[in-house]
Amino acid sequence: MSSLTTPVLELKDVSIAYDTASLPVPAVSHVNLTLERDSIVGLVGESGSGKSTLANGIMRLLKGRARLAGGQILVDGRDVYQMDAKTLRQFRWNSMAMVFQSAMTVLNPVMTVEQQMMDVFLAHRRGLSRQEARQRSLELLDMVRIARKYARSYPHELSGGMKQRIVIAIALALEPSLVIMDEPTTALDVVVQRSILTQIQELQKERHFAILFISHDFSLVAELASRVAIMYAGRLVEVTESRGLHVGSPNHHPYTEGLMRAIPRLTPEDVDIEGIPGYPPNLRELPSGCAYHPRCPYAEPVCRAIRPEPSLIEGRLVACHRYDPEKGGEFIHVS
Ligand SMILES: Nc1ncnc2c1ncn2[C@@H]1O[C@H](COP(=O)(O)OP(=O)(O)OP(=O)(O)O)[C@@H](O)[C@H]1O
Ligand SMILES: [Mg+2]
Structure with missing residues (x-):
């Protein structure tokens, strides 16, 4: 099914709930999003x-009592939830990989960097010799610019930034078409963060x-x-091009506006x-x-009564009554 025009990722009306003793918690609700090849969203x-x-x-790594409660998830045109366990195991890492939020703790403390990298190749590339797997592991280190001498190191012998680079290298090992990076640099100091982000950008290019x-x-x-999806209480409230995203740019969801204003800015006067x-x-x-109405400076009675559906406003999807043409009389349409 996969072709150059098939999106890498299609989320179709995806809902995910955590089952609890009382009511299920709707952690993700009716999310629609498409990721094209060779793009960063x-x-x-x-x-x-x-x-x-x-x-x-x-x-398809939902933890605890979480389950897909509705919708469809396609990666490379294939429904992730229709695969049998064996297919899924191959599909992960080969087609989709993830750098987890707590990535640095993902490395096994009692195995060397090289062993961990080799394992990925040996598990997923049948017929590869140990020697070939070792060679590829060293190339992975080159790719994230870590000197080969660290191949024999254990995770605790490396800095946080190096560990994170290794985790990223492992995710890229089998050249997946989709890589999910969940807060890949949050635990690192700003300088290291910056250099890893630059590296991610270079590798992507x-x-x-x-x-x-x-x-x-x-x-x-x-x-x-290039595009940003903005999530609030489990729903996407806006999907927009990132070009032109700045305080004062019109027609954004009030939550997006709030996030933009919350960015520290150095003005001539002060921070x-x-x-x-x-x-x-x-x-x-x-x-x-x-769900945003209690915090929204523009909230009107309708916002308390009816949940807004996403509509297309100047190429962006925005779920807000402010921009609903049918309610035009009551609301200011900023343009
Ligand atoms: N094990 C769980 N059982 C019940 N509800 C959960 C569980 N884990 C998460 N949730 C619910 O799912 C919601 C979303 O959690 P999630 O970790 O996906 O948020 P996040 O956007 O990744 O947050 P963060 O920025 O802190 O990483 C939480 O607000 C919580 O209510
Ligand atoms: Mg999180």
Whole structure:
């Protein structure tokens, strides 16, 4: 099914719930998103908005009592939830790979870097000799610019940045078409973070895989990705090109506006930070209508009553009554 025109990732009305003793928690609700080949799409949202749940869902690695509650997830045109266990095992790493949020703890502390890299090749490339697997592992180290002498090191002998580079290298080992990176650099200091991000960008340009890049750092995502999906309380409230995303650019979801304003900016006078007042809702007790209404400066009665559906506004998908032409009389249409 896969061809050059098949999107790398298609999320069709995806919902994921955590089953609990009481009601299921709707962590992801009715998400629609497409990732084209050779592109970087960002997924942003505050803590608890459902980003990691969605990422794990795509990989079919849902943890605990989470389950796909609705919709379809296609990677390279193939339904991830229709595969048998063996096919799925091959498909992971070969076609889709993930750098986990707690990536640095993913490395096995009692195995050398080289052993861990070789294992990926030996498990997934039948017929490969140990010697060939070792050679490929060394090439992976070259790829993320780690000197080959570290091949025999154990994870605790490496810095945080080096460990993270190794985790990224392992994800790229089998040249998947989709790589999900869930907060790949959050645990690192700013300088290391910057150099790893530059490296991710370079590798992407060279190797043409697609990245779903997850972060709560809006400015970082806007810089790295060509498109950004903004998640609030389990739903995408906006999907937009990142070009032109800046404070004052019109027709964004009020939550997107809030995130943009929350970016620290150096103005001639002083540092200017404006956070979004209030907190994201508890998913077990979502506000009626639009889940963002209690924090929204533009909230109107309809926002409390009816949940807005996404509509296309100047090439972006925005789920907000403010832009609903049918409610035009009551709302300002910023243009
Ligand atoms: N094991 C669980 N059982 C029940 N609910 C859960 C469980 N894990 C997560 N959730 C719910 O799913 C929601 C989304 O969690 P998730 O980890 O996907 O958010 P996130 O956007 O990745 O946050 P962060 O930025 O902190 O990583 C949480 O707000 C929580 O309500
Ligand atoms: Mg997360």
